[in-house]
Amino acid sequence: MNKQTKNHIATCVKLAKERFGEFAETETQEVFLIIKEAKSRGMLQxxxxxxxxxxYINAANRILETFGTETFFPTLSKDLTHIYAYVALVATNTIRITAA
Structure with a gap:
C-alpha cells in the first residue's frame, strides 16, 4: 500500500470517528479480511x-455501484458499515484513489 493510500485511509478513519464515534481497529481488520476473501472469490461486483x-460485502457492492457518481458520498456516509467496507476496498486496491 502506497503512502497516498495510507493517508487516505487514515483520513477516512478520522472522519468516521468524528461522525460515528466508535471505530474499532479489530473491526477494520475483520472487514478487510472479509472483503479480501470476497474479492478473491469474485463476489465484489x-x-x-x-x-x-x-x-459488509453488500455495503462494498453498493459502494462499487455508486463509485464515481453523485450518489457515492451519500452512500458512503450512510452508516459505519459502509465506511468499514470503503476502507477495505481501498486497502485491497479494489477502489483506487487519485491525488486531488
Whole structure:
C-alpha cells in the first residue's frame, strides 16, 4: 500500500470517528479480511444487496455501484458499515484513489 493510500485511509478513519464515534481497529481488520476473501472469490461486483451475503460485502457492492457518481458520498456516509467496507476496498486496491 502506497503512502497516498495510507493517508487516505487514515483520513477516512478520522472522519468516521468524528461522525460515528466508535471505530474499532479489530473491526477494520475483520472487514478487510472479509472483503479480501470476497474479492478473491469474485463476489465484489456492482449488484443489488443479497440476503445471502455478509452485510459488509453488500455495503462494498453498493459502494462499487455508486463509485464515481453523485450518489457515492451519500452512500458512503450512510452508516459505519459502509465506511468499514470503503476502507477495505481501498486497502485491497479494489477502489483506487487519485491525488486531488
Amino acid at each position: 456492482k449488484q443489488p444487496p443479497d440476503r445471502c451475503l455478509n452485510p
